[in-house]
Amino acid sequence: MKAAGIERFGGDVRELSLPDPDPPRPGETLISVRAAGVAPWDDLVRLGSWEVGLRLPAALGVAASGTVAAVGAAGDGWSVGDEVMTHPVPALEQGCWSELLLARADLLAAKPAAVSWEESAAFPVPALTADQALRAAIGDSPPGRLLVHGAGGVTGQLIAALAVVVGAEVAATAGPRSAERLRELGISAVFDYHDDGWPTGVREWAGGDGVPAVINAAPGGEEVALSVLADGGRLATITGAPPPPQRGVTIVDVYVQADGDRLGRMAERLGNGELGISVGGAYALAEAAEALKITVDGGGGNAVVLRV
Numbered sequence: 001m002k003a004a005g006i007e008r009f010g011g012d013v014r015e016l017s018l019p020d021p022d023p024p025r026p027g028e029t030l031i032s033v034r035a036a037g038v039a040p041w042d043d044l045v046r047l048g049s050w051e052v053g054l055r056l057p058a059a060l061g062v063a064a065s066g067t068v069a070a071v072g073a074a075g076d077g078w079s080v081g082d083e084v085m086t087h088p089v090p091a092l093e094q095g096c097w098s099e100l101l102l103a104r105a106d107l108l109a110a111k112p113a114a115v116s117w118e119e120s121a122a123f124p125v126p127a128l129t130a131d132q133a134l135r136a137a138i139g140d141s142p143p144g145r146l147l148v149h150g151a152g153g154v155t156g157q158l159i160a161a162l163a164v165v166v167g168a169e170v171a172a173t174a175g176p177r178s179a180e181r182l183r184e185l186g187i188s189a190v191f192d193y194h195d196d197g198w199p200t201g202v203r204e205w206a207g208g209d210g211v212p213a214v215i216n217a218a219p220g221g222e223e224v225a226l227s228v229l230a231d232g233g234r235l236a237t238i239t240g241a242p243p244p245p246q247r248g249v250t251i252v253d254v255y256v257q258a259d260g261d262r263l264g265r266m267a268e269r270l271g272n273g274e275l276g277i278s279v280g281g282a283y284a285l286a287e288a289a290e291a292l293k294i295t296v297d298g299g300g301g302n303a304v305v306l307r308v
Contacts, residue, residue, distance in 0.1 A: 001017070001019070001021075002017065002099050002285055003016045003018045004059060004061075004097040004098075004285040005054075005060040005095060006056070006057065006058055009047060011046075012289065013046065018059060020100055021093050022102065024070050025072045026073040027105050028071075028092065028103065029068050029070065029078055029105045030102055031064065031066040031067070031068060031100065032067050032069040033064050034308060035065050035120070035306065036061045036063065036306045037062070037064070037096070037121045037122045037124065037125060037303065038097075038291045038306055039154070039303070041062065041125065042060050043292060043295075046292075052089045053089070054095055059095040059096070059097045061095040063087050063124040063125050064088070064101055064103075065085040066083075066117075068080055068108075069100070071105070078105055085121065085263065086263070088101065089107075090258075096121075098308070104260075105260075106260045107258045109260050109263040110264060112272075115270055116279075118279045119270070119279055121306075122304070123266070123270060123277050125155075126154050126155040127263065127266040127267075127270070128257065130159040131162065131265075131266055132257065133215045133217075134215065134236075136215075137236040138166075143163070143167045143169075144169065145168070145205075145206055145212055146170050146212075146215065147171045147206075147213070148163065148170060148171070148172045148214075148215050149224070149225040150216065151172035151187070152177070153301055154277065154301065156172070156218075158275065161186075161275055161276070162269075164186040165275065171188055171190070171191065171206075172190050173198060174191075174192070175194065177301070181301070202228045206228075210233065213235075213236075214229050214233065214235050216239060219241075222237050222239060222242065226243050231249070233250070234249070235250070235252070236252045236254050237251070240253065278302045279302060279305055280301075281305075283307070284306065284307060291306060
């Protein structure tokens with residue numbers, strides 16, 4: 001099968017020819033991939049910094065959409081021809097940048113009919129991250145005021161949008177290019193992170209004592225995010241670098257977890273228009289290296305996918 005990936009960890013991304021996957025075993029499905037997500041975390045897999053279970057030479061990619069081509073015994077209700085999306089980690093054999101993908105049946109979610117293959121492929125990882133981060137930040141309390149620090153990227157935007165949907169009053173930090181898009185999502189206040197005075201502005205927005213909950217999606221932004229948090233508040237960070245706790249603050253290091261049921265609930269929100277994801281570019285497998293570079297360089301707040 002055609003694929004895109006690496007021959008060794010740390011190596012260049014290139015087009016590959018790999019053996020077709022084994023037939024699905026009990027609890028597994030074979031997916032005919034239509035599109036696959038490309039994001040900075042794929043570069044972590046390329047470098048070997050995120051171990052997802054690949055067999056070298058390996059197709060990269062940790063998110064995909066496609067149709068079910070075969071189902072093993074106990075396939076959790078999936079049938080050949082079903083349209084699905086998935087974050088299939090740990091990988092059973094190969095990643096998602098391939099024509100065929102072997103994936104656990106319990107990690108699939110139904111693709112909404114009105115949503116494109118490209119949007120469905122870009123959605124799983126940021127959607128799961130957003131849901132987990134929001135739950136970590138608000139805990140069991142009713143949604144109140146919440147800051148999303150670093151809301152200009154794909155995941156940050158989705159976190160902010162989900163927070164609005166569940167009823168939180170949301171402020172966000174982002175660059176000027178993202179401000180209008182965030183306001184259209186219903187964000188109460190958008191602060192330019194280039195302005196050194198934004199933490200003061202956030203505290204004033206929150207009433208002076210700080211925000212009760214913060215989600216940090218800005219690499220390196222953990223300490224400043226903590227500084228605008230009220231005593232005894234909650235900080236969830238998705239950057240993998242949680243700061244030491246202080247002032248009675250609860251800090252949660254959010255690391256995306258594959259979960260078909262959770263993804264299915266988020267996919268329903270995508271399908272009914274409560275949430276959205278913007279795809280800025282779609283590339284062929286042969287252009288995977290270029291697509292990955294674009295995302296690592298920033299991507300402009302839009303998702304990038306491969307069409308398979």
